[in-house]
Structure formats: structure tokens, C-alpha cells
Amino acid sequence: MSQDAAVPPRRPQRADARRNVARIVAAAGALVAERGAGASLEEVARRAGVGSATLHRHFPSRQALLEAVFRDRVAALCARADDLLSDPDPGAALFTWLRAVGAHAVANRGLGAWLMRDGGPALGSTCHEMISGAGDALLERARAAGAVRPEVAIAHLLKLVSAISLATEEDPDGPAEADRLLAIAIDGVRAH
Amino acid sequence: MSQDAAVPPRRPQRADARRNVARIVAAAGALVAERGAGASLEEVARRAGVGSATLHRHFPSRQALLEAVFRDRVAALCARADDLLSDPDPGAALFTWLRAVGAHAVANRGLGAWLMRDGGPALGSTCHEMISGAGDALLERARAAGAVRPEVAIAHLLKLVSAISLATEEDPDGPAEADRLLAIAIDGVRAH
DNA sequence: CCATTAAGTGGGGTGGCCCTCCATTTATCG
DNA sequence: CGATAAATGGAGGGCCACCCCACTTAATGG
Numbered sequence: 478m479s480q481d482a483a484v485p486p487r488r489p490q491r492a493d494a495r496r497n498v499a500r501i502v503a504a505a506g507a508l509v510a511e512r513g514a515g516a517s518l519e520e521v522a523r524r525a526g527v528g529s530a531t532l533h534r535h536f537p538s539r540q541a542l543l544e545a546v547f548r549d550r551v552a553a554l555c556a557r558a559d560d561l562l563s564d565p566d567p568g569a570a571l572f573t574w575l576r577a578v579g580a581h582a583v584a585n586r587g588l589g590a591w592l593m594r595d596g597g598p599a600l601g602s603t604c605h606e607m608i609s610g611a612g613d614a615l616l617e618r619a620r621a622a623g624a625v626r627p628e629v630a631i632a633h634l635l636k637l638v639s640a641i642s643l644a645t646e647e648d649p650d651g652p653a654e655a656d657r658l659l660a661i662a663i664d665g666v667r668a669h
Numbered sequence: 670m671s672q673d674a675a676v677p678p679r680r681p682q683r684a685d686a687r688r689n690v691a692r693i694v695a696a697a698g699a700l701v702a703e704r705g706a707g708a709s710l711e712e713v714a715r716r717a718g719v720g721s722a723t724l725h726r727h728f729p730s731r732q733a734l735l736e737a738v739f740r741d742r743v744a745a746l747c748a749r750a751d752d753l754l755s756d757p758d759p760g761a762a763l764f765t766w767l768r769a770v771g772a773h774a775v776a777n778r779g780l781g782a783w784l785m786r787d788g789g790p791a792l793g794s795t796c797h798e799m800i801s802g803a804g805d806a807l808l809e810r811a812r813a814a815g816a817v818r819p820e821v822a823i824a825h826l827l828k829l830v831s832a833i834s835l836a837t838e839e840d841p842d843g844p845a846e847a848d849r850l851l852a853i854a855i856d857g858v859r860a861h
Numbered sequence: 862c863c864a865t866t867a868a869g870t871g872g873g874g875t876g877g878c879c880c881t882c883c884a885t886t887t888a889t890c891g
Numbered sequence: 892c893g894a895t896a897a898a899t900g901g902a903g904g905g906c907c908a909c910c911c912c913a914c915t916t917a918a919t920g921g
Contacts, residue, residue: 528871640836665857720900
């Protein structure tokens with residue numbers, strides 16, 4: 478519960494701090510796109526024009542930074558899931574969405590996969606929860622329509638997608654390979 | 670071919686060197702089992718009782734060390750594949766073997782996955798080639814029997830297995846989860 | 862408009878890692 | 892036993908994540 482971001486009674490944040498956070502997220506997005514998920518946090522700070530301490534204060538872990546970078550793209554995927562909820566074919570809608578998730582994960586250097594890793598009981602699981610919720614609606618509709626095996630859970634599907642994008646991340650022919658693997662996996666999900 | 674470890678004509682290696690290599694591989698195996706694939710090479714050297722320079726001379730890359738650690742277990746998997754070649758049901762034999770590979774990869778902290786990564790045109794791909802060759806025989810027999818979709822390649826299957834073990838590596842319920850995912854993926858491989 | 866105050870900052874330090882020289886040790890052969 | 896080349900490992904360089912603390916600066920109330 479509690480969708481609100483916990484607004485304290487008085488001093489929520491200083492304006493320049495918010496500006497620095499934005500700079501850091503932008504720099505991280507650029508660097509991650511060109512160097513991958515393991516990019517140096519110090520270089521992110523350098524490009525953002527802030528000290529490394531500032532970066533570490535705003536984002537206590539690499540995971541936290543990646544979540545910030547990807548929040549909007551994850552939101553887009555959730556919106557797509559909502560759109561597909563009104564698709565006349567529930568099974569096709571689910572599979573279309575899964576492939577979109579896969580394409581997104583591959584296109585972003587496998588970072589999507591990083592995001593749904595573990596998730597742990599810690600508080601950093603917002604992206605994972607967002608995407609799980611959006612996908613679960615699609616899955617349940619598909620299950621009700623008899624389009625998928627009844628025992629698969631959304632966690633399984635996302636794990637599969639992230640696993641595939643992870644495995645093909647460094648492949649020269651990554652996207653195509655990922656799509657082929659995903660097609661196979663999806664066929665396993667179908668009710669036979 | 671060539672089970673021998675390439676014996677040069679005259680001064681193949683000094684006895685203590687070979688002993689140190691064995692110590693390093695043993696230490697690496699233990700540390701990797703408890704800490705995962707990213708374990709510190711310096712600590713491996715420390716546990717083996719050698720200097721870090723010695724480790725780096727014998728194993729110029731992390732990949733090289735991991736390959737040495739896993740060579741025998743990969744060989745065991747290959748032997749299992751050979752055994753299964755005489756199984757009366759080619760399809761079941763392939764799927765049994767894939768699950769064995771998955772169990773192995775998960776049990777070894779996803780290192781199996783590391784091994785089949787990329788492989789590149791470089792020379793470090795021996796394990797990947799070994800396991801691909803062994804699996805390909807099983808796959809081809811299954812395909813001839815009409816048990817699998819004709820378009821899947823052994824590379825796809827191994828990627829799937831490694832991807833799944835990679836994704837479930839840090840899961841508390843890793844092995845069971847991996848097996849479930851693998852069961853789904855395998856169903857996608859079956860000829861319907 | 863300015864003084865106060867606490868949020869915010871970043872340089873520099875610590876410790877860890879990977880990897881490379883090079884002076885020294887040591888197995889091996891004649 | 893002595894010569895010789897293989898083998899070793901400690902010291903050191905470069906890079907990184909992360910933390911501490913003296914300083915800066917935006918926001919607030921008079």
C-alpha cells in the first residue's frame with residue numbers, strides 16, 4: 478500500500494539536490510547504454526559533474542541507480558501491458574507483451590534482467606513489483622481463457638525472459654537470438 | 670581426440686609447477702563453490718599458498734581458471750551424454766541430459782553458464798566445444814526420431830539451460846526453481 | 862533584505878581488486 | 892656437484908567502491 482513517496486511534513490528536498498539526481502540518472506543512462514551494466518560509478522559521477530560521494534548518497538547501491546535509470550522505461554512496459562489487456566486474444570496479448578519485455582531487456586544491455594534479479598525482501602524491488610503486477614494481469618486473463626498452462630506464474634515467465642536476455646547480452650547477434658529462444662520458451666508455456 | 674595434455678619434446682613443465690597448478694585449481698574450486706563465479710583471484714592464490722603472480726601466469730584470465738576447475742565435471746557430463754546415446758527413447762534421453770546439465774550448472778553456482786558464455790573465437794572455448802559436441806549427438810538422434818522441433822540447435826538448448834541457471838543462481842530456492850523453468854522450456858522444444 | 866540553519870557537497874582517504882616487473886629461489890640435467 | 896633456465900612471489904601501479912568531515916549554499920523567519 479501507500480503509493481505516495483513518503484512526503485515528510487516540512488523539508489522534502491532541496492532544489493539543487495533534485496537537479497543533481499537528475500544529472501546523475503542521465504549520465505548513468507548514457508554510460509550504461511554504451512558500456513553495459515557494470516559501468517564504473519565513478520565515471521558516472523564524473524560525467525554528471527558531481528563527486529562520487531554525492532552519487533553514493535543518493536543511490537546507496539548500484540541496484541538503486543539502475544532502478545532510477547529504468548523506472549520510466551518500465552513504466553512504459555506497464556502501460557503497454559494495460560493496453561494489451563483489451564486485446565481480443567488474451568493468449569496472444571500475453572505473448573506479445575513477453576516479447577516486448579524481452580526486446581526491451583536486450584536493447585538495454587540486459588539491464589532489465591538486472592532489475593528483476595533477486596529483488597530481495599529489501600526495499601529496492603519497486604521496478605520488479607511494477608512489472609510483475611502488470612504482467613500478472615495479462616497472465617491471469619490468458620489463464621482464464623485457457624491459453625496457457627495453469628501452473629505457470631508470472632515470476633517464472635519474467636525469470637525466463639530475463640534469463641534469455643542475460644544469456645544473449647554479449648552475443649553479436651543478440652536480439653535475433655533472444656527472440657528465437659523466447660519463441661521456444663513461449664511454446665512451452667502454451668497449453669498444448 | 671587427444672586426451673593427452675600436449676607433451677612437448679623436452680621440458681614440458683617442472684614438477685612443482687604442476688603441483689602448484691593443482692593447488693590453485695583446488696582452491697579455486699572450493700572458493701567458487703562458496704562465493705560464486707566472481708570470487709577474488711587474490712584470495713584463491715592466498716588459499717592455494719601461492720603468490721598472485723603465479724596464479725596469473727598459469728591462468729591468464731578468469732575464464733581460463735574456471736575452465737580448468739570445470740574440465741572434469743564437463744567431461745562427466747559428456748560421458749553421461751554418451752551413455753544416454755544408447756537409451757531406447759531418443760527424446761527422453763535428450764531431455765534427461767538437459768536436466769542433468771541444468772542441475773550441474775545450478776549446483777556449481779552457475780559456473781557452467783559462465784563457461785558457455787561467448788566462447789569467442791579465442792582459444793578458451795574447449796569446455797564449450799566439448800559439451801556442444803556431446804549434446805549435439807543426443808539432439809540429432811532426437812531430431813531423427815521426430816521428438817524435437819527440427820529447427821532448434823544445440824546452441825539454443827545450452828543457452829536456455831545456462832540462462833536459466835544464471836537467472837536462478839541467487840535464488841534461495843534455486844535448484845527447484847531452475848528445474849521448473851527448465852521443464853517449461855523443454856516443453857517448448859518438443860515436437861507438438 | 863539579511864542572518865540563521867541544516868541539507869547538501871566533494872576532495873581525499875581506505876581498502877580491495879586485477880595485473881605486471883624483476884630479483885631471488887629451486888628443480889633438473891650433465 | 893655445478894650450471895642453467897624455469898618458476899616464484901613480494902612490491903607496486905592503476906582502477907574501483909565506499910566513507911568521513913570540513914566547507915558551501917539553498918531555504919526560512921524575522
